[in-house]
Amino acid sequence: MAEDLGDIDIDLDTSIIREWKSIVTLVVFVITNIIVLFPFHIPLYIPRGVANGIVDALAALRVIGPRHKDLQHEAAIGHGHNGWQRIVAEHFVRLRFPMNLITAPLIADLFLLAIVAIGREEVYGGTIGANHISPIDIMAFFITLAYIAISIDASGLIRYLAFKVLQKGGRFGHRLFFYLYALFFSLGTFIGNDPIILSGTAFLAYMTRVSSNIIHPRAWIFAQFAVANIASAILVSSNPTNLVLAGAFNIRFIDYTANMIVPVVITAIVLFPFLLYIVFADETLIPLSIQMHELSEEAKAKKPVNPNIPHARGNAEEQEDDPTNSDQSKLLSLEEIMNPFLDKGGAGFGAVIMTATLVTILAINAASQSTGEHPVFYITLPAAFVMFCWDITFGWIHREETRRISRDGRREIEQARAERLARELREFEGINSSQKQGQAQQTGDVDTQPSTSHSHPLDAKSQNQNDATSGIEPRLSLANSNTDDDNTLGADKASIKPSSDDVQLHDGRSTSATNTPGEVHVGPEKSSGGVLAGGLDEKSRIPFEREMDAEKQPRSGVPAHQRSEKATLVSLTIDFYRWAQETFPTAAVVMSHLPFALVPFAFAMFVLVQALVTKGWVPVFAYGWDHWVNRTGTIGSVGGMAFLSVILCNFAGTNIGTTILLSRVIQAWQKIHEANNTPISNRTFWATVYSMALGVNYGAFSTAFSASLAGLLWRDILARKHIRVRRLDFARVNLPIITIAMVVGCAVLVGEVYIIRPDTPYDA
Known part of the structure; x- marks a missing residue:
């Protein structure tokens, strides 16, 4: 099963941990993982003169546009600030530096390098590789294979298959729940959990939204998230954690699958009735009969819209995203799931490429004498390039059509925003006029009549009008301030939407009759502030999104270099990105969804774990693990490693960081027995390895979103669909699911290793 592990180079000297460098390294590692679990921002105050000088220098170099007068800043100085705050606002610019899974590990590595706690050995081992773990090979393999998987998703195949399952399941709730559960498990096995989460989560959000008797989407979205991560444990290619583990112990891909498929499949089979009849046994969650809103014949006859084309649905996108527009949102959501877009050519070609790639990987990996002979990205890189060429060629052939669709959609959005802004201006002027008349009438009454009880309702009415006006003025001021940037119609949609309360649903019941329909909370938390797949946490992403929205507003369809006197690097980049979206929509969407944030995070975590290795x-x-196994035997090794891996997923830098750390621990454990000339039994060693494989895959649905990057992506997609999941509720709902899954998986694994693994000494 594995060969050539005897050359693992790990120093077993533990006396080094008393040195200050070792202590600092451990402290930094713990703090880094806490920050990954609870991201935040650090306020940085830069002197305004320095900030303006930097901006002016960048403008002179034509990187950005010239600096404009900051109307919002002046308004902030003049309102709502005390003396000290006004002084700070006048002389300093406040920046918010994100501390998240991208920045925290990187800063930790730089800090340890600066104090010479780590050096070339740790950096080399954490990037190029050490002890059979090659980070570069793993990342190259995962990103290239992810391109193929996400391209298949972008073709609309997953959503189309879900639509067919919805048709087959009909209105029978339990049957539909089973069909979707089986579909997501099957697809997740071959293409991994990320594409399932990208398309499947949005589909379920739409489906539960247009059903009149599914009160809460909890059962559907949590079951989908769990089964996607369970399925990703079968193939090495489905999850980067599997790649790390297979590389660390030189496990052939076919051997890995042969050992994992039985525990994983039985877990999925046993878990389903628990979810249906125990965990989510509530008619408001999974009704016996689902009442779906009907799609009109006219809507059914429409040509499906390609969601990859920017602004393809025109103003419908904004109407759907507006939680105050409940009926229209449901209609648009119904069109999205009952009339889905499918690029048959892209889906078919992608499926062929993915199948050929996986078969080739398994065949070559099984035929090789050692898993390190031929890096697997030698296979996935050409396959991803072929898929990329297909997406580019297909986009170029249809460029005229996609550009026309995008252009028409932009015009529709521009017109709708102009009409909405004009309507708010008229309402604002009407309220002001009414308020002035009321004040004049009140003044006249006071001058000519003594005060009576009739003045109180008038005062209350004036106060209410004033309150209503106060909600409109800031939005109009923001919209008007954008005219300085040649973006009169560019007030972002968040700034001009009427303010509304969120609907908070607990156990399927609304807590307020006045809440806005369409927004679902699994608890009262407004935002989670976690890290997204793109590398920015949610709180830090919002300002950037609004700036990009403003930049992306249609400016009469005129390119940047024609709109202003001088084009800048930023404007040219924005224009190029918009052109790429309109010309190559599939390729642009796939590139934007690739988990690039995983690359710097994984490299930085590899370096940190390598630092723990070299620092003792x-x-x-x-040694601690060895004591545990000596006392508990094979069954204890399965239970202990399963428990450790699940827990550490939440506290050791996601399941990727956990896999890196525990792989090094098992390698050191193996080295201890070699040094003592007391070999580990074959049964115990592989029971430990495969129980860790179960734990790091299943651990994604445990107690924290940051247990996996998939969890952060899942939360972000739900938030965009007006379903917000609290951290506490994520842990509460997942606790029985992870308990059942791990108990079943570990029980089957114990039986498996006792049947097929001898109790002879393990020979590396």
Whole structure:
């Protein structure tokens, strides 16, 4: 099963942990993982003169446009600030530096390098590779294979298959729940969990939204998230954690699948009735009969819209995203799931490429004498390039059509925003006029009549009008301030939407009759502030999104270099990105969804774990693990490693960081027995390895969103569909699911290793 592990180079000397460098390294590692779990922002105050000088220098270099007068800043100085705050606002610019899974590990590595706690050995081992773990090969393989998987998703195949399952399941709730559960498990096995989460989560959000008797989407979205991560444990290619583990112990891909498929499939089979009849046994969650809104014949006859084309649906996109527009949103959501777009050519070609790639990988990996002979990205890189060429060629052939669709959609959005802004201006002027008349009448009454009880309702009415006006003025001021940037119609949609309360649903019941329909909370938390797949956490992403929205507003369809006197690097980049979206919509969408944030995070975590190895901490953990196994045997090794891996997914830098750390611990544990000339039994060693594989895959649906990047992506997609999941509710709902899954998976694994693994000494 594995060969050539005897050359693992790990120093087992634990006396080094008393040195200050070792202590600092451990402290930095713990703090880094806490920050990954609870991201935040650090306020940075830069002197306004320095900030303006930097902006002016960048403008002189034509990187950005010239600096404009900051009307919002002046308004902030003049209103709502005390003396000290006004002084700070006048002389300093406040920036918010994000501390998240991208920045925290990188800063930790730089800090350890600066104090010479780590050096070339740790950086080389964490990037190029050490002890059979090659980060570069793993990242190259995962990103290239992810391109093929996400391209298949972008073709609309997953959503189309879900639509067919919805038709087959009909209105029978339990049957539909089973069909979707089986579909997501089957697809997740071959293409991984990320594409399932990208399309499947949005589909379920739409489906539960247009059903009149599914009160809460909890059962559907949590079951989908769990089964997608369970399925990703079968193939090495489905999850980067599997790649790390297979590389660390030189496991052939076919051997990995042969050992994992039985525990995973039985877990999925046993888990389903628990979800249906115990965890989500509520008619408001999974009704016996689902009442779906009907799609009109006219809507059914419409040509499906390609969601990859920017502004393809025109103003319908904004109407759907507006939680105050409940009926229209449901109609548009119904069109999205009952009349889905499918690029048959792209889906078919992608399926062929993915199948050929996986078969080739398994065949070559099984035929090789060692898994390190031929890096697997030698296969996935050409396959991804072929898929990329297909997407580019297909986009170029249909460029005239996609550009026309995008152009028409932009015009429709521009017109709708102009009409909405004009309507708000008229309402604002009407309220002001009414308020002035009321004040004049009140003044006249006071001058000519003594005060009576009739003045109180008038005062209350004036106060209410004033309150209503106060909600409109800031939005109009923001819209008007954008005219300085040649973006009169560019007030972002968040700034001109009427303010509304969120609907908070607990156990399927609304807590307020006045809440806005369409927004669902699994608890009262407004935002989570976690890290998204793109590398920015949610709180830090919002300002950037609004700036990009403003930049992306249609400016009469005129390119940047014709709109202003001088084009800048930023304007040219924006124009190029918009051109790429309109010309190559599929390729642009796939590139935007690739988990690039995983690359710097994984490299930085590899370096940190390698630092723990060289500073003696991993051998310490390995000695502790050895004591546990000596006392509990094979069954204890399965239960202990399963528990550790699930827990550490939430506290050791996601399931990727956990896999890196625990792989090093097991390698050191193996080295301890070699040094003592007391070999580990074959049964115990592989029971430990495969129980870790179960734990790091299943651990994604445990207690924290940051247990996996898939969890952060899942939360972000739901938030965009007006379904907000609290951290506490994520843990509460997942606790029985992860308990059942791990108990079943580990029980089957114990039986498997006792049947097929001998109790002879393990020979590396």
